Each structure stands twice: as C-alpha cells, then as structure tokens.
Amino acid sequence: MNDKTAPCEAASSEIQSGETVSDDVTKHHKYQSIVSDGRCGASQEEWQHFSQILGLTGDLLPVVSNSHKKISPRSSIKSIGKAPSILNRDGEIIGMTGWTNKSPSKEDVSKWSIQLDYGICIQTRRVRAFDIDDREQAQAITDVIRKFVGPLPRRIRKNSDKCLLAFRLPGNLKKRIIRTEHGGIELLGNGQQFVGCGTHPSGARIEWEGGLPAVIPALTLDQMDSVWNALEKQFGVAPTENKPSNRHQTRHDAFKSDPVAKALHDAGMVLRTDSTGKMDIQCPWADEHSTESSVSSTSYFPAHTGGYSKGGFKCMHAHCDGRNISHLLNYLGLSDVYGSDDLTATDHDDWPDIQVGAYTDDSQESFPVDALPPVLRDIAQEVARFTKTDVSSAAVVGLSVAATAVGKKATVEERQGLLHHSALFLAIIADSGERKSPVFNNMTQPLEKWAAGQKEYHDQEVVKVKAENELIDSKVASLKRQSLKASDAERETIIGQMTELSGKRKQNPASPRIYSTDVTEEKLCQKLHAHGGAFAVMSGEGRQVFDSILGKYSGGKRTGDGIYLAGISGDMITRDRVGNETTGPEDLYIPDPCLNVCVMVQPDKFREVLNHPALRESGLLARILPVRPASLIGSRFEEADEQGLNEVIMGDYCKMITEFLSLKRPNDLENGKPKPHRARLGAEAAEARRLWHNVLEQKMGDGHELEGCRDIAAKAVTQAVKLALVLHLLENPKLLSLEQSEISLATWQNAQSLGEFFLKSAISFRDTERSDVKRLIKWLRQNKSPTITVREVMRKGPRPRPRLTNAQDVNDVLEVLCDASIIRLGSTGNVWDVNPRLF
Numbered sequence: 001m002n003d004k005t006a007p008c009e010a011a012s013s014e015i016q017s018g019e020t021v022s023d024d025v026t027k028h029h030k031y032q033s034i035v036s037d038g039r040c041g042a043s044q045e046e047w048q049h050f051s052q053i054l055g056l057t058g059d060l061l062p063v064v065s066n067s068h069k070k071i072s073p074r075s076s077i078k079s080i081g082k083a084p085s086i087l088n089r090d091g092e093i094i095g096m097t098g099w100t101n102k103s104p105s106k107e108d109v110s111k112w113s114i115q116l117d118y119g120i121c122i123q124t125r126r127v128r129a130f131d132i133d134d135r136e137q138a139q140a141i142t143d144v145i146r147k148f149v150g151p152l153p154r155r156i157r158k159n160s161d162k163c164l165l166a167f168r169l170p171g172n173l174k175k176r177i178i179r180t181e182h183g184g185i186e187l188l189g190n191g192q193q194f195v196g197c198g199t200h201p202s203g204a205r206i207e208w209e210g211g212l213p214a215v216i217p218a219l220t221l222d223q224m225d226s227v228w229n230a231l232e233k234q235f236g237v238a239p240t241e242n243k244p245s246n247r248h249q250t251r252h253d254a255f256k257s258d259p260v261a262k263a264l265h266d267a268g269m270v271l272r273t274d275s276t277g278k279m280d281i282q283c284p285w286a287d288e289h290s291t292e293s294s295v296s297s298t299s300y301f302p303a304h305t306g307g308y309s310k311g312g313f314k315c316m317h318a319h320c321d322g323r324n325i326s327h328l329l330n331y332l333g334l335s336d337v338y339g340s341d342d343l344t345a346t347d348h349d350d351w352p353d354i355q356v357g358a359y360t361d362d363s364q365e366s367f368p369v370d371a372l373p374p375v376l377r378d379i380a381q382e383v384a385r386f387t388k389t390d391v392s393s394a395a396v397v398g399l400s401v402a403a404t405a406v407g408k409k410a411t412v413e414e415r416q417g418l419l420h421h422s423a424l425f426l427a428i429i430a431d432s433g434e435r436k437s438p439v440f441n442n443m444t445q446p447l448e449k450w451a452a453g454q455k456e457y458h459d460q461e462v463v464k465v466k467a468e469n470e471l472i473d474s475k476v477a478s479l480k481r482q483s484l485k486a487s488d489a490e491r492e493t494i495i496g497q498m499t500e501l502s503g504k505r506k507q508n509p510a511s512p513r514i515y516s517t518d519v520t521e522e523k524l525c526q527k528l529h530a531h532g533g534a535f536a537v538m539s540g541e542g543r544q545v546f547d548s549i550l551g552k553y554s555g556g557k558r559t560g561d562g563i564y565l566a567g568i569s570g571d572m573i574t575r576d577r578v579g580n581e582t583t584g585p586e587d588l589y590i591p592d593p594c595l596n597v598c599v600m601v602q603p604d605k606f607r608e609v610l611n612h613p614a615l616r617e618s619g620l621l622a623r624i625l626p627v628r629p630a631s632l633i634g635s636r637f638e639e640a641d642e643q644g645l646n647e648v649i650m651g652d653y654c655k656m657i658t659e660f661l662s663l664k665r666p667n668d669l670e671n672g673k674p675k676p677h678r679a680r681l682g683a684e685a686a687e688a689r690r691l692w693h694n695v696l697e698q699k700m701g702d703g704h705e706l707e708g709c710r711d712i713a714a715k716a717v718t719q720a721v722k723l724a725l726v727l728h729l730l731e732n733p734k735l736l737s738l739e740q741s742e743i744s745l746a747t748w749q750n751a752q753s754l755g756e757f758f759l760k761s762a763i764s765f766r767d768t769e770r771s772d773v774k775r776l777i778k779w780l781r782q783n784k785s786p787t788i789t790v791r792e793v794m795r796k797g798p799r800p801r802p803r804l805t806n807a808q809d810v811n812d813v814l815e816v817l818c819d820a821s822i823i824r825l826g827s828t829g830n831v832w833d834v835n836p837r838l839f
Contacts, residue, residue: 386442
C-alpha cells in the first residue's frame, strides 16, 4: 500500500459509507481534493489560514499525520499524529527537539505547507483550549462553556464525540484537569499543543465545526476561571489537578529526586519553596548569626535552578560569608552526593547555558533586500560593499530617492476611493562612525546629477522671467503715469489694462533641487508650494531635521511636525500669514501634498523624538519607518586591490531615477494640471492585502500582541501599499507614462515583506525594556566584570541610559538577566555574579 495514499483511502471509504460532508467543510477544507491528491496532512489553504488570517505563524508546528509512516528507531516519540514531528531523510518520523522554544517564520510555515504528510500543531502559548475527552458528556460540557462565554471555535472529527474548544488568553497559564465520570476535561496551557488540522491516527480528518474559524475569541482570566469552576462543579468527580507546564513538571520531578532537597524536607528545615524552585531554609549555623534571620536569608537552589548546574547554597549573614554548597552537604552528611566534583569551583561548568530569547538575543532581523527590484537591489549591495556598511542603509535611502523622483506623478489605489502618493518617512538610526554620509552621498547621486544638469536651463528661465516681469512692470508704470491725467472713464480702462498686465507676471521657476537637508517648517511649506506640492527632506545627518520637528526653532513649546504630518498623509495644507514689508502677505494653498523624508541620525536624537509625548499623540511617530543597520565596525578591513564603485551599476540606477524625474505627465482636461498615473492592486494582490490587514487588525485587539502599539500597526498596511507603488514602478519605469497599471501579487508580497520588516523595527524601538537589557548585556561583555551591583549600573552603566538611573529600573533589568542565566545573586545580597559564558 502506498504510504501517501493509505490514510486517505480510509477517509474516502468513510464518505462512501453514506456520510456527507457539509458545504462549509467542503469550502474550507477541500476534503475531496485532499483525498484525491494523497494529502494526509493539512492543506496549503489551512496552513495559510492559521498563519495569515489568525496570525499564529510563530505558534505553528508540523505533525506527521500519515499513520503508515514508521517512527525512527532513534526517536523517542511514542505515537503518530499527536505531537510535533517531522520526517527525516529516510522518510521516518522523528520528534522536534525543544519545540516549546521554537517560534517559526513564514518561510518555515511555507516549507511545511507543501508537505503532504504534515498536519498543523498549534502551541498553546496564546491560543488555549478546553480539550473535552468525555464522549458521553461532550455536548453538555460544550453547552456550559458557551453559556458563560458564547460560542468558541470547536474542533471535531467524524468518528468521535470528543472535541476541543479554542480561545485566546495572554500570560502564563498552567495545565489543569477535571476528572469526569466518563473521561476528563483538560485546560491546555503553556508548554502544550493540540493538532489543528490533518488526519487523526484513526483515519478521520480533523475538522472545525462550521469551517475554519474566522477568529479565535479572547477570554479574560476571570471568565476562564468562572467557566472552569462551573465545569468542575457540574461534571467533576475529583478535585482539579493543576499541572505545571512541561518545563515546570521536569523541574518538579528533579526536586523529588534531589537528595539534598529530600534531606532538607526530612529535617524540617524548608520554610518555603517559590515558583522558581528556590528553597528558603533554616540556616544550619543560625546560632552564629549576630542578627535575626528573615525567611529569605538562607536558601538552597536545587540543580538547574538559580543559575546552578548542580546545587547552590546562599546565606546572607556575615558569619556565613564563604560558606557554600559543600558546607551544607557536609552538615547533612551528603558530602559524596556529587561524587568527586569540585563544588567550590566557579568556572563555566558551574553555570548553565545562557537562555537566548527575546531579551537576550543580540541578532538583528536582516533587511529583506531580495524584495527590492534588481536595479535598486544591485546598487544597494554595491554601495554597501564599497562603503563596508550594512545593506539596509543604502536600500532605505534608495527607496526614498525613488519615491522622491516619482513624487506626484503617480498614485496607488489601496482600495476603492483610497488613493496615496508614495510619501514615506524613512529613518536610518546609526551611531557616529557608521559611515552614514558616504552611503547617503552615493545613493542620492542621481538627484544631485539631475539638479546639476537642470541648473543652466533653470538659470536661463530665471533671467527670462525676470526680463518679462520687468517689461510688464515698465508698462504698468507707464499706464500709472497716464492715469494721473486721464478722465474717470479713461482711468477705468487703464486700471483694467494694468490688472491684466499684472496678472501676466510670472513666479520664478522652482529650483531643480527637489530636496533639502536642513529646513524650517515655514520654509518647507514654501518649498512644497513652489514645487507643486512635491518635495523631500533628506539628510545624511538628520539632527537638525529632528530638532526642527521637535520645535527647537519654533519658539515656545510648539512642535514643528505639522507640515511633515500633512505632507506624508496627503492632507491639504493652507498657510495664511500677514508677512512683512519685504515679503508681503503669504497665502499658500497645497491641496494634495507629497512629502518624502529620509534622514540618518544617531540613536540618542531618535530616542529624544520617540520620548516626546506630543509627537506620539500627533501620529507622526507612527508614520516613521525606522531601521537600525547592523554595525560592521571592527570588520571593515581593506584589501590592497579593492575595486572602486561599479560605474555600470551606478549608471543603471541613475538612468532609472532620471527617467522618473524627466517624465512629464499629460495635463488633466478638467483642471489643466498633470494627471498622475494610477496603479491598482490586482485581484490577488488586493486579496493578500486584505488578509494581512485583517491579521493586523485582530492582533491590535484588547489583550493581543499589538495592543500596545496600535498607532504603528494601524498604518502598516498603508505604508506597504506606498512601498508597493515604488517597487512596481522600479520594476518597469515605462509604466509611469501610461494612464494606469496593475500591481502583481509578487510585487505586493515583496512590499508586505518590507512593511513587516519596518513594523517589527518600529515596535522594537518602542520596547524600552528590551533595549535596556540588550545595552546592559553589551556593557557587561565589554567590561568583563565577574560581578555587578545596582549602584555600578547606575553610576557607570551603558550610556546613554534614559531609564537606568534609578534602582527600581535597574533591578527590573537585572531580574530579566537572572531569568536568562546571565547573572545570579552572589554571596552578599547586593552583588550579582556574572555568568563567565557571557564573555
């Protein structure tokens, strides 16, 4: 029997026996097609649904759903189709080691989705579940749950009455079990998982009642507790079992087998045990203490807790200074419990591995350079090579240059009636010495060259306009003199002629320079008006730009973000000023502005902007797309025969940007102004945009992962749409001369990749605790100090340190480092030992 088709034949026989599959199930699961193509695992549509629609990419894992596959003899996995698993090179099933710590990427999910034998496992980190293992009372239990919290997505299969109800609940949730008359009810918490799609070992397909869930509702802890209490009261035949997650269960088992812990319990010396496993005990040498002991003065740490690979002992009293685990073992008569190991050693073996996680991971997500069209990708990589910098710097400046060159010559329709220009605020955050200026100067070359090439023509036009205006002024002056001697009727005629002539005066043509590196808010408004509403602010040293936005040149407490906000959003700008004797009154009207901004700036100035409450409230900060390039300092070595910048690659880049700049759009017959090219998302691209929008919208809900940064996430899709327009035109500049064009799915996917990168980057800049932790880790590595104190961090710690200036903030950060096994409490209460594995 063929391994791939056997389970599906069994499923097919179920249908032939008289059962019918509902229209909803057929629509969402494609049951018949799954059977026909030999797929025992989840369909690609199901993978996409749980990944994109429900936003669970990081919680998904594969499970081999083909019961005719063999378990590898080297694997400890016990059953098929129940726990995260994959196929090895021999086509045998093996488990996924350390799956509770895995957070898969989109690429992982895409790779798994094409495997015919892989079903979907959902880790219960955010999604939890009531797993009902009582066939007789499954429906009654479901009814009670629905009575309290309404309908929840219900997982079922045709050959069993057992079911599972899924919901969301943030935080740390331990497993619970209610024993019922015919089985049990299990609450799946942290460290567990359930199979969401695929084929059950019995041969039946795993389904969802009514089709795949469009949303998984969130419950509060109070709601969940109320449900649990009601279930226990009505169906329970024994008290609830509160079981810890796998990690905690393993630790609990270790305590039971720890001879030191057992001896301390038997001797009645254990005062309490906290959630981490640390045991506060009576000190064996308490009679030597000069002061009274508190409950937490003396502690024993079982193996693999508190940063100890074997066991640890700490007493805070001065009389016990120098006493360690060896002394405690001798007191208990267990001196040989660890054999001949030297328990007084403080080398690497005495420390566990550092737990690399969200706080301690120094790695940076790579900029998706492959999402760029070839011309921009090539020049970004070439400039990065030449300047020895991270490619993200050149890529981001290149995106801004292209958007600036397109300006108001094109719009993109996000959805019906919602149009945008490619107006973006891009920021590259890098320390001094990161070669920001060379990158900026190379990437803005086409704008500079085009402006230089237009200068002679511009100067001639200025002279011509001046001459024509002087001639008009001369005629007006002559008519004015005639009016002094004219009759009333003649004077009326002369005034009409003067008015007509004055109306023919021309404004000086705008400078061919379409961006400024340093500009006040007032001048920026004038520049936008002079250039027909399309202008840019671009600087390789953006401190002055951000100072202007902060309002440092405005006087008083007013910020200078108004023009920036309106120009990027496309909101109408009006400016009416009395002016002075020299300039006269100012009456500016910009109905459809398009302002592009790209600045490179040091981290301290960007943090100053991020910490400004008015800028956050205005919405400007949410529109900034920041990137922190990886630093290559220390590795930028020069070779003797290095080549200069490739002029062919630079030439192709300059040619494309110049093509955007030089194109003249035809005028609209209705208003006489240039009619912009209109790009629309194709049907597939529009659907992909909608799906991503819905994913982000759900994640912004109360209690979900983007709740704290809704202002950023709410604008992410629109930002990606603008990026899609830039990528679309870079792929084929000739499109700009057409009236309209259609953006492909592939282009949208690239734009979404960029949008997701910028979204994650923007959120990371908001995460001040993560930033503080990472900077403190870097500082510890540089100093290589074996110990650390709160006072040392406050006085000598990493700079700039806007938050690490009070003891509470420092203690919060040190607690994170302790959880990651980077530090542990030393022999005295105010000193922390540093894990030598860090260096």
